[in-house]
Amino acid sequence: xxxxxxxxxxxxxxxxxxxxxxxxxxxxxxxxxxxxxxxxxxxxxxxxxxxxxxxxxxxxxxxxxxxxxxxxxxxxxxxxxxxxxxxxxxxxxxxxxxxxxxxxxxxxxxx
Amino acid sequence: xxxxxxxxxxxxxxxxxxxxxxxxxxxxxxxxxxxxxxxxxxxxxxxxxxxxxxxxxxxxxxxxxxxxxxxxxxxxxxxxxxxxxxxxxxxxxxxxxxxxxxxxxxxxxxxxxx
Numbered sequence: 667x668x669x670x671x672x673x674x675x676x677x678x679x680x681x682x683x684x685x686x687x688x689x690x691x692x693x694x695x696x697x698x699x700x701x702x703x704x705x706x707x708x709x710x711x712x713x714x715x716x717x718x719x720x721x722x723x724x725x726x727x728x729x730x731x732x733x734x735x736x737x738x739x740x741x742x743x744x745x746x747x748x749x750x751x752x753x754x755x756x757x758x759x760x761x762x763x764x765x766x767x768x769x770x771x772x773x774x775x776x777x
Numbered sequence: 778x779x780x781x782x783x784x785x786x787x788x789x790x791x792x793x794x795x796x797x798x799x800x801x802x803x804x805x806x807x808x809x810x811x812x813x814x815x816x817x818x819x820x821x822x823x824x825x826x827x828x829x830x831x832x833x834x835x836x837x838x839x840x841x842x843x844x845x846x847x848x849x850x851x852x853x854x855x856x857x858x859x860x861x862x863x864x865x866x867x868x869x870x871x872x873x874x875x876x877x878x879x880x881x882x883x884x885x886x887x888x889x890x891x
Contacts, residue, residue: 698877709868709882710820753820758877764835765810765876769819 667692670756672768679744680776686740687771689754697758699737701728703750704770710753713739741773749775779804781871781883782851789889790859798854798886802871809852810870810880811844820868825876826852833876859890 671690679685691699699716714721716728716737727740737756741748751770782801790796802809811823825833826846837844841859846852856863866887870880 700879707866709884712879712881715879755880764833765822765825767812767820767822 669693669764670754670766670768672752672754672771674769675772675774677771677773678776679773681744681746683744684740684742685744685773686738687752687773688736688738689756689768689771690734690736691756691766692735693756694732694735695758696735696756698756699728699730700755700757701726701737701739702753702755702767704753705750710767713752744775746775746777749773781806781869781881783867783869783883783886785886786884787887787889789891791891792860793858796856796859796863796888798856798867798869798888799851800854800869800871800883801851802869803873803881806871806873806881808872808875808878809846810872810876811852811854812868812870814866814868814885816865823854856888859888861890864888864890 669692701713702710703713704710714723714728716730720729725742729738751772753770754768757765784799809826812820814820822836824837824844841857843855866885868885870882872878872880
């Protein structure tokens, strides 16, 4: 089992729809979680941190489920500009406190 | 505030040459990370440095690759005797605190080995 797993997609979603995807992690001692977006051939950009209580930023909501060991990202009222690859990041487990990026979920918003 | 800066943005090297990639972190950030992204693949962590110290190099290939973050100046990722398989995008990121905090990425250096 991979340390961090994401459904690679692509998710093809009509504009205005709501879309959600998950990221599972294998080590229960993981401490910090983030969502990044990466546009084709560009650098990853921080989208949001994921807190235990969940957090919301405009149309984006992130949740952490420690019991089932996954984080989720919900995008409401999707825009064409939301088309990108979404990467989850898990850090802070084991003595080495590794940084693990998921392979990403591709999202394509259709007009 | 200037973001993370990387140069060069594109680098072409022939097999056997050396490649030097530079990264200047965001102002006030003292933690630097290097990642490699092969075409159509995810980001792979390579090394985590603080000023003058390598904290975690568990993702670095054992040979030909080295990294430093001197007291003054940018962080340098050095690849000696490049091979075609080194062709990739190399991203640098920086953070204000340790690796459990948000990281901000530079635009990357695209290395092509011919």
